[in-house]
Amino acid sequence: MHVSVRDTDWAGVRLHVVTGKGGTGKTTVAAALALALASNGKPVLLMEVEGRQGIAQLFDVPPLPYEERRVAVAPADDGRPGGDVFALAVDPQSALIEYLEMFYNMRQAGRALTRLGVVDFATTIAPGLADVLLTGKAAEAARRKANGSPVYGAVVMDAPPTGRVSRFLNVSSEISGLAKVGPIRNHADTVQKVIRSGQTAVHFVTLLEEMPVQETLDGIAELKDVATGGIHAGGIMVNMVRRTWDDLGGDGDSDRHERELKVALKAVGLGEDANLAADLAGELADEARTERTQSARRRSLDAAGQPCYELPLITDGIDLAALYRLAKALREQGAA
């Protein structure tokens, strides 16, 4: 299926926040989404905020400094060349120094404060501060302009896991204990405007497993809750989806399956092995059970009312080719 650029589900979104339970492949999906978005021809910034250097590992480049670096080029689409994907690893300390420099012109002082451990200290005793600085950087990049037009077509943020994401994004209330007035307050308010606008969407990465599905549903409910209201839930990206089978023989009459298999195995010269039919029937039943559980989970995800996208399981490790494949799947399903 071919989907043109105009048909994507998130056309007005400039900041894509990607969250998910640990182990669901959040970073991989964020990277695939960045590639998919860059296929529209404009550069995309992929940023991480947890100091893990997950992006560098994924794209097989040296650890990223606090600097936007090109890590990949999106595949061409529609005969149009793909855009570049830039990556940035943001840490609260560097963001704070940059911030001090921007507003107080205190680059040197900022460095001295770092040496004294003050910057570390400030971001440690006020957890909300680090969040403001990190989300602030994302909002800034999403709105940055050069010669009157946006520098990036979109910004994709590999955000903290589902359990922490609404607190992370809900900077306004986090910061309420901090300075009531002054530049940080203003900064927080500006960031909130971006985060709560239609320009930002929070996507959830999940697997078809119990815990990740539950956390996704909880996370979406939390975003829709009045307290955090105004932050837009985006798509549900179901990752590592295994293929399904058309005909597993319906509901489990194992004996009948075994008899049918026995006849067929005999016909292809595998009739000697007396237990083979039973063993294969067992595998069919196992698979049917797994599929039943998984489709129940799909239904509960569907019920959340957000668009769902499925990404195939890739067993040989994620390299650039695999990321391209995932990006293509996202585009085909209208996510980018």
Next chain:
Amino acid sequence: MTAKKIQLSIDKLIDDRRTRIIVCCGSGGVGKTTIAAAIGLRAAERGRHVVVLTVDPARRLAQSMGLTVLDNTPRLVPGVKTASAEGSADGSEPDPPGSMHAMMLDMKRTFDEIVEAHADPDRAAQILANPFYQSLSSSFAGTQEYMAMEKLGQLRRADEWDLIVVDTPPSRSALDFLDAPQRLGRFLDGRLLRLLVAPAKLGGRTGLRVLNAGFGMVTGVITKIIGSQVLRDVQTFVSAMDTMFGGFRERAEYTYRLLRTPGTAFLVIAAPEHDTLREASYFVERLERDGMPLAGLVLNRIHSSSAARLSAARSLAAVETLQGLPESDSSTLAITALRLHAERMRQSAAERRLAERFTAAHPLVPVARIPAQPEDVHDLDGLRLIGTAFGD
């Protein structure tokens, strides 16, 4: 030295009465909590008095152990079959009956309890009401790990159980469990924190006047960034906690030492996937470097086939033959079954390759293999089923 893998027998580990603590660690989503619970149940049914400390169990897993509330108290798990009830098959003396308790960690409550135990009631109330303390105890990075360690120390000191099984917090990285307590301890003990509380003390000594002037600048900047209220909260908190800091460090060090004793066994849990195995490798190296007693790797959710004698290639060849037959002799069901089987065989081979890569890098680390379960565990029987793989 050969690269042949060494089998890890979890049963031997839990049957050894000298094993007092089992720490299950590994990256998120590998089934740590399930394995911890299965080990707890298995050990209890083999005669040990076990407490399982879980951090963030799936709802149904918690229910399977009879846990419905997060209340920070070990609860007796009903339905555990005691060893003596089954009698002993080999005619030897039956084991005395075991028992299993389970609890979910409430990190804030654990922190509150430390405060209450170490300060007089007035001061404790003052600390608990402090906004900075509240954010520290409920949302600070590392608090959960710190409190898991603290709880472990408490359970060990209580000496009511002869085996403690710990499920580590779902950290972004498995290594956080070891680092976080010290990081938080360092922070609470930090020089800067103390300076902030008592800047006046420094002025008395002439040599420090300059520092004091610089310090004014520092507080100025901090105030500008985080606001004076936060700074005041921190200052009140620190002066209220002052007498407790030494205690904090001591407790963290006690638990850290406890983890290094031979009575402790670390199990690194991983699924047969690239990322979690890479994380497992890091963890193994880190444990070795720190001199922590590593018992082995638990490779969870291994796929295998009871028809492994039929290879993927032969299975697919049979599909082709079936497709060539007239429709009346063919069977869609058989074609699906054979294709499914071929895929299982391929998956199982891929998993084996990943496991072999780990073993080649860590030839001396014993490995236990736990088969994938078609459904989530939702009762003790499900946990028991996992336990049946502990003996091999």
